Amino acid sequence: MQDKRSMQKQAAVYGLLFGVIILIIGIIALYWIASTTAMPVIIASPVLLSFAIPVALAIFFTLKLRKYVGGYWSMREAASGIFIMFFAAYFVYSLGNYIYSHSVDKGITERVQQNIVKVTTDFAGKQNVPTEELDEKIDEIKASIEAGKNPTIGHVIQGIIFSIIITFIAALIFAAIFKKEPPVFAKSVSE
Template sequence: MENLNQAVRKEGAIRGILFGILMLVVDILKLYYLAHASTSPILTFVVLYPVYYIILFGAALLFISGLRNKIGRYWNLKQAITGIFIMLIFTTLIWNNGIALFSGKINPELAEKAHVSFVASRKAAMQSSHTPAKRIEQEVVSMNQTFAAGSKVTVQSFFRSLFVSVILVFAVSAVLGVLFKRERPAQPQA
């Protein structure tokens, strides 16, 4: 049993690293799209974001299924939650820190262009739906404040974000663990 628990942790970490790298690449591609190719609010909000979330959830389900299959296709609830939690916490750490590093240090101009393009798309979408000008301005100010706050990472904000991430990842892991657990069938006694 101990070997299975170790295998769950090890494979969870490996898959978490791979999933984190995949989502980091997808997020960087999303930034490039928003900064350079985003031309219409419809493409941005109707195509880009649904496709993004389909990739996110689809890849998560594939990685979890692969994790379960790699360790022998059977695991109890505790092992399922542990493996999924380890996978998702590694994913979160690589993905969030990677995108923060990329947006803050490697290519901050791209992040700024993507933000400006996103705000313009959101504003155009709100105007096309006849949203009052005052409401649009409030939304633009709110988006700009959120972007500015996200651009300034402090030690306190890092640990607060990490704490919230751990809680959310555990909650998601518990739900997915219940969905993905597969107990070994009981052997008939002779």
């Protein structure tokens, strides 16, 4: 079994790869959502791109990390390695997403939000939703968008702390699922 420091370094490397992959998928998703006219894409993309694909990648990298340490690790070893991996991925994704949306393509977030409102409005109109109800929903969506545009320092810190807690809880859950203690062999008694 590799030593603890080696496992942590490998976990960080897998986390960086995981974060870059999720960042690329996220950037592609932004353009996909910004240009779609289909309501199923608007509904399914967060589930697929924010949950299903990241969970599948997390499982893949967790199994690779367990294989790297020899196939066996305790709950504590698994939790620490997985937390390092998840935190590195979160850091790369968050930083990359921030840089991309504030430096590379400053208008992408707004285009995504506008398209979501447009597609939702078109869909609701086809479903004969009453105009008053539709206007209320649009106002709610726009208010939500405006509230997220200028977060305070307190909201940013609160978001970071919340993300670290969620990352730790996810690491504990993955560790509980993927821990694998080495087998204990019974000693044969010979006379």
